[in-house]
Amino acid sequence: xxxxxxxxxxxxxxxxxxxxxxxxxxxxxxxxxxxxxxxxxxxxxxxxxxxxxxxxxxxxxxxxxxxxxxxxxxxxxxxxxxxxxxxxxxxxxxxxxxxxxxxxxxxxxxxxxxxxxxxxxxxxxxxxxxxxxxxxxxxxxxxxxxxxxxxxxxxxxxxxxxxxxxxxxxxxxxxxxxxxxxxxxxxxxxxxxxxxxxxxxxxxxxxxxxxxxxxxxxxxxxxxxxxxxxxxxxxxxxxxxxxxxxxxxxxxxxxxxxxxxxxxxxxxxxxxxxxxxxxxxxxxxxxxxxxxxxxxxxxxxxxxxxxxxxxxxxxxxxxxxxxxxxxxxxx
Amino acid sequence: xxxxxxxxxxxxxxxxxxxxxxxxxxxxxxxxxxxxxxxxxxxxxxxxxxxxxxxxxxxxxxxxxxxxxxxxxxxxxxxxxxxxxxxxxxxxxxxxxxxxxxxxxxxxxxxxxxxxxxxxxxxxxxxxxxxxxxxxxxxxxxxxxxxxxxxxxxxxxxxxxxxxxxxxxxxxxxxxxxxxxxxxxxxxxxxxxxxxxxxxxxxxxxxxxxxxxxxxxxxxxxxxxxxxxxxxxxxxxxxxxxxxxxxxxxxxxxxxxxxxxxxxxxxxxxxxxxxxxxxxxxxxxxxxxxxxxxxxxxxxxxxxxxxxxxxxxxxxxxxxxxxx
Numbered sequence: 001x002x003x004x005x006x007x008x009x010x011x012x013x014x015x016x017x018x019x020x021x022x023x024x025x026x027x028x029x030x031x032x033x034x035x036x037x038x039x040x041x042x043x044x045x046x047x048x049x050x051x052x053x054x055x056x057x058x059x060x061x062x063x064x065x066x067x068x069x070x071x072x073x074x075x076x077x078x079x080x081x082x083x084x085x086x087x088x089x090x091x092x093x094x095x096x097x098x099x100x101x102x103x104x105x106x107x108x109x110x111x112x113x114x115x116x117x118x119x120x121x122x123x124x125x126x127x128x129x130x131x132x133x134x135x136x137x138x139x140x141x142x143x144x145x146x147x148x149x150x151x152x153x154x155x156x157x158x159x160x161x162x163x164x165x166x167x168x169x170x171x172x173x174x175x176x177x178x179x180x181x182x183x184x185x186x187x188x189x190x191x192x193x194x195x196x197x198x199x200x201x202x203x204x205x206x207x208x209x210x211x212x213x214x215x216x217x218x219x220x221x222x223x224x225x226x227x228x229x230x231x232x233x234x235x236x237x238x239x240x241x242x243x244x245x246x247x248x249x250x251x252x253x254x255x256x257x258x259x260x261x262x263x264x265x266x267x268x269x270x271x272x273x274x275x276x277x278x279x280x281x282x283x284x285x286x287x288x289x290x291x292x293x294x295x296x297x298x299x300x301x302x303x304x305x306x307x308x309x310x311x312x313x314x315x316x317x318x319x320x321x322x323x324x325x326x327x328x329x330x331x
Numbered sequence: 332x333x334x335x336x337x338x339x340x341x342x343x344x345x346x347x348x349x350x351x352x353x354x355x356x357x358x359x360x361x362x363x364x365x366x367x368x369x370x371x372x373x374x375x376x377x378x379x380x381x382x383x384x385x386x387x388x389x390x391x392x393x394x395x396x397x398x399x400x401x402x403x404x405x406x407x408x409x410x411x412x413x414x415x416x417x418x419x420x421x422x423x424x425x426x427x428x429x430x431x432x433x434x435x436x437x438x439x440x441x442x443x444x445x446x447x448x449x450x451x452x453x454x455x456x457x458x459x460x461x462x463x464x465x466x467x468x469x470x471x472x473x474x475x476x477x478x479x480x481x482x483x484x485x486x487x488x489x490x491x492x493x494x495x496x497x498x499x500x501x502x503x504x505x506x507x508x509x510x511x512x513x514x515x516x517x518x519x520x521x522x523x524x525x526x527x528x529x530x531x532x533x534x535x536x537x538x539x540x541x542x543x544x545x546x547x548x549x550x551x552x553x554x555x556x557x558x559x560x561x562x563x564x565x566x567x568x569x570x571x572x573x574x575x576x577x578x579x580x581x582x583x584x585x586x587x588x589x590x591x592x593x594x595x596x597x598x599x600x601x602x603x604x605x606x607x608x609x610x611x612x613x614x615x616x617x618x619x620x621x622x623x624x625x626x627x628x629x630x631x632x633x634x635x636x637x638x639x640x641x642x643x644x645x646x647x648x649x650x651x652x653x654x655x
Contacts, residue, residue: 066404099437109436116403117436121427127396128403128428135404138356138382158423161393174382327438328472330496 009221011289017055017220018284021277023302024051024075027084028251030306031074031091031105035255039313040091043120044105045072049218049250052276053182055079056223057146060231066114066136067146068129071106072182073118076148082110084305085312096316100323122187123149123156126179130162130240133177134169137238144176144235152187154201160208166240167208173238178230179205181244182217188253189262202244210240217245218274221283250275332513340482340514341371341447341503344489345409349379352407355493356383358394359411359448368413369449369508395421395446399429399498402444407493412448415464415502429498430473445492447501449508450478451542451592452629452640461629461636463593465541466602468500469569475499475523476570480544482512484567487521494520504542524571528580532560535586535650538577538603540566543590543641550646561650569599577603578610585616586653590646595623620649 028046035044047054054076058067069076077087082098090097091105098108106120116132119125129147136143153159169175181201185192192199205212215226223245230241248271252260272278284290335343349355356379361368363376363386376384387394391412398408412418418425429442452461469476475497479485485503492499529544530551539547544565551561562580566573581587587607589600604619625639 068400097437099435099439102437103435107435109439111436111439116440117432119428121423124396124423124427127393127424128400130393131397131400131402131408132404133400134397135401135406138401138406139404157392157420158396161390162396164388164390165393165397168388172382327434327436329475330433330441330443 009224011287014221014280014284014287015289017059018277018280018290019298019301020055020079021051021220021280022298023305024078025277026302026306027078027309028074030310032251032255034091034310040105041093042104043071044091044255045253046251047072047075047249049271049275050182050184050247051075052220052223053180053217053245053247054148056220057148057178057180057227057231059224060227061114061144061146064114065144065146066116066132067148068116068125068132069118069148070122070125070150070153071118071120072150073106073108077108077110077115080110080113080115082108082113082115084309088309088313089316092313092316093318094313094316095319095323096312101319102323102327123153123158125149126153126159127162127165129177130166130169130175133166133175133240136176137174142235144178144231146178146180148180148182150187151181151183151185151192151201152195154181154204155195163205163208163210167210170210170239175240176234176238177240178234179210179240179242181242182247183244184247184249186253186262189257189260191262202242205242210242212242212244214244214246217247218276219279220276332515334511335482335514336508337482337485337503337510337512338369338371338508340486341489342373344486344493345372345375346378348490348493349383354405354407355409356385356401356406357409357411358385358387358398360387360389360413362386362411367411369505371508372411391417391421392424396424396428398444399424399442402442403432403440407443408445409493410444410446412446414460414505415448415450416460416462418446418464425468425474425498426471430471434473441496442498443496444498445489445501446499447489448503449505450502451504452624453505455631455633455636456629457631458628463591463624465502465569466593466598469599473498474570475568476502477523477568478502478541479567480507480541480565482510483514483519484521484565486514487519488523488567490518490520491523502541506542521567523568524573526567526573526576527565528562528576529565530561530563532562532584534560534584535562535588535653536564536577536580536584537561537588537590537646537650538564538566539590540569540599541592543592546641546643547590547646550643550650553643553647554650559650559654566603572602572606574603574606574610577607581607581611582614585614587615588620588622588646588649588653590622590641592624592640594626595621596626598623617653617655620653622646622649
């Protein structure tokens, strides 16, 4: 196991993050069960193993900051404070969902909390985030925009065209966007090495004069420290920045990715040694604020909360037929 | 009423709305320093500065996507596409994001975005630069698709677009920028989804839009000599589509010809013809005729190109056929 960075975050915050990580993990595991039971339809992409990245980054933002995310969007939405019942209800296709059941797993939105959505086309949301960042400066604010996407998006034209615009507009201080690459090693089943001519993804932002770096995406404290510095800088300068976080998904790409022929069990096991929950638990145990009993309490609390979310989703009505033609147009 | 060109109608509307609403900003290729390929944005960079008149790289996917992001955050971007042919690299952004994000967010966001520029055939521009994309965009719920044929409608529809809440596919026509016409003064708007009876008549309804309207009017002039009175309708907007006005006219004339520049299959004329059959089947005295472009990529050679796109004579022939 890699040596962990010294802790600079208050221990209460660490404990809170631990609770959040455990809760998100339990939530994602529940969605997989609900999918198998036919309660959740369509596609389901969970972020099991990747939770430290959205938690670390979104912990550094202000409530009035905004973000865009790919279809692997449950954890981003949960850590931003959206009611878990509404998230689960959305996955269940219910009226009480974040989007009245009209978006589903890939399209969680909570605009009141700056969540401008999950998007289903790889790379397709990245230009939106760049334009949103421009708008924030145009409106004379110091708000910032975070844009989360996977390593798969790094080879899309959308990323490169958007990054070029961000580089250009950033020169004038008009593009406070943070590109957060969630490099989980695989775009579906194709590894970064097999997909990217330059597998060091951060370095590709050099082409657009966007400062960039790579960081560990499994240790939430590391992610947080990097994110805090980067978000502050972007807020101050109005210039874009890219962070490639090295992370891993323990689950398949989607619910249909059962056999995972592109990787072996040993690789998954190696990465499990760096499970973000495990790493944080180690810190907390070393700090003497977590023992078996507390860990058990956190687990029970998380399970209860997940079951409450399921109960809410189950009880929520289906969207009525008149919802079918609503929300197509605004005027 | 002031007399002005289609181009001036567009430009003056942009100026009026930008003066009125600081949220309106422009993006596009060569709209600033170069003043716009068709000079619709002439002088606007000087007037509003580079933060509101943004010269973009040749990067439609990027800047149209960015404009959608601006709209999500409350701005009112107007994108100029140099021609609509160049919108296709951004089709994913327009169709998958702009058209749908209100719906899949459960109504949490709006995309008040206008994308405007010339659509349709040029002169000897060959296959990649001569085509009409209205039925392509018109297929998608969530978009508005409008096709002004006159300076007055250019102004009125653009103003409606700039004050609405939805993404608008604003299809101009390169052959129309220099066309002059009367334009009402003041805060003139034309609602979407309201066709215009441009020329009343009692023998046959001729439905057209964009440049085809002018050909239909010329054909109608010609047919007067044969004692035929055409009622010429300008759809003005394809989504929403005003079938009420079309059906009301056909119920009086009992005959219809629908004209479009684009390819025949799955085109706007097919949609209008189907709508006529659904509403007026028992009142028709002849099958509906369609006049369309030829089902080929646009050729370069002038003689072949002339065979490709509808002209006045082909419209007149179609009218004669439905009157037989």
